[in-house]
Amino acid sequence: MTGTDAGTDPATAAGLARPVRIAYSPCPNDTFVFDAWAHGRVPGAPDLDVTFADIDVTNGLAERGEDCEFDVLKVSFAVLPWVLDDYALLPCGGALGRGCGPLVLTREPGLDLTGRTVAVPSERSTAYLLFRLWAADVLPEGVGKVVVLPFHEIMPAVRDGRVDAGLVIHEARFTYQDYGLHCLADMGEHWESTTGLPIPLGAIIAKRSLGADALRALAESARTSVRMAWADPEASRPYVRAHAQELDPAVADQHIGLYVNEFTADLGEAGYAAVRGLLTRAAAEGLVxxxxxxxxxFP
Structure with missing residues (x-):
C-alpha cells in the first residue's frame, strides 16, 4: 500500500521500514478504525500488510508468541494473560465502551439456565469471561454445559432448540429479534452495574521485540487513524461495506457508533482500570x- 519517504518518516526512524503485518477482523469497527492507516493516508505511518481474521483466530495466533507471523493483532482482552510476555497492549485502537456488552439469548423469556446448555463463540473471549463472572453471581449451581460454536451459528442453534441459550456479541445486539429470540441477560449491564467501569472487549497488541520506539510509532499511527475516521466518516465507508457485505448499512453504522468511542482513541485511566478489573476478577475465579x-x- 502507499508508502512514505523511507529516509525521513518517523516510522522508519523507529525501525519500521518494512510493512507491518497486522491481522484484525472484518467487523465494521475494525475496518473503520484502520481504514486511513491501511490505505496510506496516515502521515508518517508504516505501511500495513493486512490480513482479515475473526477474533477467535487472532487469539490463537497471539498465543504463538514470537513464532506468530504477525506484528500487530486485534484480540480479546481475555487472552492477554497468555500473551503479555511477547506482546504489549497498545493504549488505543481497541474496543471498550458502555451499553455494548455481550448478550445471553434464549427462545423463552426468563429461562432458568441452571443445568442448561449454552453456546459461546470462544472460551478465550472477553464475552466468555463476562458470562462466567455473571453466572458466578446469579447462577450459584452453574450452567450444565458450555459448547463452542462459530459466532454465526449461535442464534440459529438457539432458535432451532439445539442449545438452550447462546452468548452473542457485536451486531447480534441489533438482529437477535429477527430470530425470534429474547435477551435473558446483558453481560455488559451486569459488569457496569457491579464495577462502574466500561466494558473491555477487544485489544490491539504488538510484539515487544519491535522495540519501544516502534511500539510508540504504531500506537500513534492507530490513534491518528481513529481520529481521521471520525473527521471524515464517509472516507471509510467503501472499506467498511466491502468487508461487511451481509450487514445492512444502518446496522454497520450502529456497530461503529457503539464500539468506536473515546476509549478507542485512548484507553485512559478508566480503560486501564476496566482491563485490570476484568483480568483480576477472572483470575480470582480461576478463569485466567x-x-x-x-x-x-505501555513502553
Whole structure:
C-alpha cells in the first residue's frame, strides 16, 4: 500500500521500514478504525500488510508468541494473560465502551439456565469471561454445559432448540429479534452495574521485540487513524461495506457508533482500570492466570 519517504518518516526512524503485518477482523469497527492507516493516508505511518481474521483466530495466533507471523493483532482482552510476555497492549485502537456488552439469548423469556446448555463463540473471549463472572453471581449451581460454536451459528442453534441459550456479541445486539429470540441477560449491564467501569472487549497488541520506539510509532499511527475516521466518516465507508457485505448499512453504522468511542482513541485511566478489573476478577475465579502488576504498562 502507499508508502512514505523511507529516509525521513518517523516510522522508519523507529525501525519500521518494512510493512507491518497486522491481522484484525472484518467487523465494521475494525475496518473503520484502520481504514486511513491501511490505505496510506496516515502521515508518517508504516505501511500495513493486512490480513482479515475473526477474533477467535487472532487469539490463537497471539498465543504463538514470537513464532506468530504477525506484528500487530486485534484480540480479546481475555487472552492477554497468555500473551503479555511477547506482546504489549497498545493504549488505543481497541474496543471498550458502555451499553455494548455481550448478550445471553434464549427462545423463552426468563429461562432458568441452571443445568442448561449454552453456546459461546470462544472460551478465550472477553464475552466468555463476562458470562462466567455473571453466572458466578446469579447462577450459584452453574450452567450444565458450555459448547463452542462459530459466532454465526449461535442464534440459529438457539432458535432451532439445539442449545438452550447462546452468548452473542457485536451486531447480534441489533438482529437477535429477527430470530425470534429474547435477551435473558446483558453481560455488559451486569459488569457496569457491579464495577462502574466500561466494558473491555477487544485489544490491539504488538510484539515487544519491535522495540519501544516502534511500539510508540504504531500506537500513534492507530490513534491518528481513529481520529481521521471520525473527521471524515464517509472516507471509510467503501472499506467498511466491502468487508461487511451481509450487514445492512444502518446496522454497520450502529456497530461503529457503539464500539468506536473515546476509549478507542485512548484507553485512559478508566480503560486501564476496566482491563485490570476484568483480568483480576477472572483470575480470582480461576478463569485466567494472574498477571504481573506492570504487565499492562505501555513502553
Amino acid at each position: 492466570p494472574a498477571i504481573a502488576a506492570d504487565a499492562l504498562a
